[in-house]
């Protein structure tokens with residue numbers, strides 16, 4: 080027995096340092112300095128310059144910000160781009176009609192001329208990153224107010240960005256890292272002609288629907304394909320039939336060899352937002368106030384959308400994208416609350432804060448520098464706890480509730496110029512018309528009115544009257560008054576009818592705009608939301624987090640603290656990894672097509688399996704895409720640190736080859752944006768072999784596979 084234990088120990092110690100998930104969304108510029116040695120130790124076979132280099136094509140050149148909300152990667156020498164189905168969803172929806180329903184049936188361009196343009200969609204390539212912390216800090220001092228500090232950062236940032244792009248067609252911005260402690264400049268080349276190449280049907284691309292969303296084991300083929308086009312000179316150009324497929328500096332080769340449990344993996348992409356430095360007070364506010372309010376409001380939003388979607392196939396398409404994105408973060412907040420509790424995140428934050436307090440108390444110098452931070456934190460949260468729900472209602476039930484409100488909010492000020500500043504208005508008009516076209520293409524007045532009734536009656540009953548925006552107060556708590564208002568808005572508002580809106584543009588009249596019911600809603604929103612924010616509280620918060628973040632980093636300098644996500648390019652490395660979600664249960668690192676068949680339920684739209692997929696499965700017609708076991712891998716999990724915005728990111732092996740496309744996180748670690756769960760947290764990707772199988776065998780679009788560099 081003893082011998083056995085010694086043997087087990089020896090084996091355990093001989094394993095790579097850790098098969099655990101690695102926390103950290105690292106800045107590509109700093110890989111060589113901060114991460115490379117460890118990555119190499121864990122299995123990476125490439126040089127640091129293969130990953131990030133500004134003089135030669137490197138891995139980072141194959142990664143793009145897809146439309147600013149997702150990630151894409153270039154996988155051929157002809158600009159072919161891979162991302163998620165849920166990232167392409169809005170574009171796919173826009174091309175869909177009841178007759179040509181690409182959401183339901185999928186779409187494949189069999190030749191270039193069939194690829195579909197998507198106005199407004201872009202692919203942003205990162206040219207380079209520069210550490211400008213010293214330059215920005217030189218314009219700051221400790222005596223400054225928080226407001227002056229913010230202003231100085233903005234001004235310096237704008238100046239640096241301008242200098243960095245002078246005489247080029249590049250765009251640049253300076254972004255804040257570590258909550259106001261470091262600053263980096265990002266230079267981009269933005270391509271605006273991005274065309275839809277192919278997508279599987281939703282029964283593959285969204286298989287499992289909201290039921291399986293945010294969960295493992297997973298069987299979703301969550302991918303779609305686009306192509307980036309450039310002008311003949313290879314530079315960015317607006318859509319034109321003359322444009323040619325982009326020749327990228329680098330494209331990812333594809334490996335169909337697969338990986339085993341524990342193998343090295345990395346992901347490059349554009350994570351949107353994490354809150355890893357959130358304090359214990361912040362965690363409590365999320366659990367008690369913020370999260371449950373978002374969920375409650377979205378419950379109602381989804382119910383209204385469902386009612387219309389189920390009533391008419393055209394509306395089912397029209398509202399699909401809005402429904403999917405609303406449901407995605409509805410479930411996110413349910414999961415985050417549950418796991419903040421399960422994973423005891425409040426206690427973990429408290430522990431760190433206590434350690435921090437003791438560390439500060441040990442030195443007068445530290446007291447002077449950081450002593451204020453937790454006091455400010457407590458003050459900020461005590462002061463905001465009573466009003467957080469109102470802010471959620473303002474955002475979720477007003478600004479992003481009925482879509483006519485957002486449309487009004489975006490336009491009221493520019494429309495006022497029609498009689499205040501005629502020249503300015505004439506200039507802005509094409510843009511306004513473009514916005515209107517986009518807005519009304521997806522607008523449904525009846526659903527919008529119902530949204531007002533459902534969300535605003537809840538708002539009246541859940542939030543103290545004194546906090547409510549004026550238009551809501553004016554109903555005096557009466558549902559009949561709200562109903563009359565909504566009915567009147569639907570009958571008269573220029574923001575709820577394309578013809579009325581167009582007529583206003585033709586003949587702008589100040590009384591029409593001023594008396595429009597939604598002008599009032601938009602203006603009241605602005606006053607309550609921005610007027611209601613106490614600037615001194617916002618200052619407290621930003622100072623508290625700046626000090627806390629700097630302080631904990633100084634307290635524990637041996638730990639490499641990763642900066643929070645901020646929609647800039649990051650790299651995360653880790654390992655393929657099975658895990659134990661709870662006692663007695665082990666989740667494998669791979670799922671197979673067999674699981675799709677096991678989950679099939681023809682009576683549930685989320686689990687319908689297309690007939691063609693069943694035929695291929697039955698005939699075992701897998702082409703070269705099955706693994707050694709003779710089965711087609713579908714899902715794969717790895718310990719990589721991603722979040723929303725990373726969707727569509729490439730899962731890459733130790734040699735820099737594409738092995739999957741990342742699309743989700745797992746339920747047990749839904750608190751991960753606030754506290755990374757080393758044992759539990761996983762990235763869920765679609766195995767590249769499933770992607771290729773669907774393209775080649777299911778859709779018959781093998782020409783696209785031929786375009787790739789297969790290894």
Ligand code: ARG
Nearest residue numbers: 165288289292293726742743
């Ligand atoms: N949870 C995923 C993300 O936020 C989106 C998955 C889309 N699938 C779905 N069933 N809604 O990236």
